[in-house]
Amino acid sequence: MKFIFGDEQFFINKNLNQIKSSFTLDQTTILDDNFEFQDLLDLIAINSLFSDKKLIIVKDFELLTTNKYNKTLQKKSDSLIDVLSNFETQNEVVFILNSAKVYNNAFSNFLIENAKVIECKKIAKKDLISELLILTKERNITFSYSDLTIFLDKMPDNLEIIMNEFNNLTQNYQLINFELIEATVSKYAKNEVFSFFNSIETFNLHKIYEKYLERVSEGEEIISLIAQFGNILSDCLNYFYMLQTGLNNIQISEKTKQPLWKIRKIASVLKYLGIKKIKHQIQELGKLDLLSKTTGVNINELFEIFLIKNF
Incomplete structure (x- = not known):
């Protein structure tokens, strides 16, 4: 059982894709909107010798996105904690929360205490530049600190887009400078037009x-x-x-x-x-x-x- 949370979608996707790589599409179930709570309980509890191990991904679950529970949510929390605590299941269950804030409630606390917790924080610009410089060295690419800074200034606050553009440049050019960035990198407005x-x-x-x-x-x-x-x-x-x-x-x-x-x-x-x-x-x-x-x-x-x- 894993609990992945944070405000950096790129790292959430990266961790999730690593987990998903061990399962086929047929073995994977994603619950991310208006699913029946009983279906989740049934999926977790299934443990047949004749069925494959399954991956169950639960995104932004209501028990994780609110601070105070009403009677209905409290009952759901108690039921789910009971199932996860007492059933010997061969299935992998992953709870995803797209938020840096984890509410202090019964189910969140249960996950923190019992699941493998993976926090996905946004990376600071100076740290991102350092990481990108390491990648350019590994790939034998010339891309200076100042040009990397200019490159990032043209990017929206979206690490997935940044990495896609960075990989596109480093896969196609050995020398990346200001002129190349101006000529090839898509122009992104800071008001998040995308x-x-x-x-x-x-x-x-x-x-x-x-x-x-x-x-x-x-x-x-x-x-x-x-x-x-x-x-x-x-x-x-x-x-x-x-x-x-x-x-x-x-x-x-x-x-x-x-x-x-x-x-x-x-x-x-x-x-x-x-x-x-x-x-x-x-x-x-x-x-x-x-x-x-x-x-x-x-x-x-x-x-x-x-x-x-x-x-």
Whole structure:
């Protein structure tokens, strides 16, 4: 049993992927939204000589995301602690909490005392530069401290994106300097223009809507967010047609002049939604724009209805 928590998604994913590598997809069950509590108890308790060992991943579980329990949550906590304490199970159970804060409650305390705890903290910029310098030396790449600093200044506060861009550079160039960074690294705005893209990739209405409200509250125009969403869908459509010609992700990245990490995100969205849904959503966005212009209906309301219908 493991408990992984923290505010650095890159390290959470890295640790989780290491665990998942020991299991097949058929052996892995992910519970991350509105699952039946009894299903979790049953999954943990299954211990058959004739079945494979299973990996059960529970993300942002309600017993971990609140400080005070009502009677229902207390009953769930007691039941789950009892199952985890008394059943000899061959299954691996991993609880994920995407937060640096762990609430002081019965179930959190149980995990801290009984599970292998892995904390995933954000890395300070100076420490990140030191780690990247070590990697450049190992890869025999020339990338100075000052140029690394410039590189990081162009990046959003997202370690996964940083590492994808860093790996893309070091895999393709032996000498990385200011001129190369200016010419090849995607320009990222500090106001997190990609944050809405990242929320869409979760395919979770709560997270998408939360990010939508955050961007609007920070002054971003709703039209801009709709355009971002439309661009993502259009990119998915273009990616789909390029795949049909036999191109791979690297070739598509080169042809479209988009970083490989973004191509992979587009591939992820396409895989989840499917080409039929993507075409349908593009049509829906077009209707939304027309309705707003011809009827005067509030564009915010129309887009919120669109998100609810599609996610």
